[in-house]
Amino acid sequence: MTIKETQETVDNWIKTTGVRYFNELTNTAILMEEVGEVARIMARKYGEQSFKKSDEEVDLADEMADVLFVLVCLANQTGIDLTEALEKNLKKKSIRDADRHINNKKLNP
16 A cells, blocks of 8 residues: 555545544644554563563554554645655655765764
């Protein structure tokens, strides 16, 4: 599925199953909540924290998909074409960071 198709699919789901979009502020708060859930799993799976009994059945992929879903909702609501935005962002990074990471001694011991 392309990013454009993802945006269209989410929009269709919202309009048929979700009834309507939550407002932008609500979706921003939901996005932060979903990112927090990803962070919680990462801290436990890859960091020093241990899983609680209630955390043992978590699904990192599903939580990342939740983040993507809400981000796509916000893009749709604010008229952002995520394909165009990502392409522009990668061009910016490619110019800005052309030598930055290659010359970073922390990355290239």
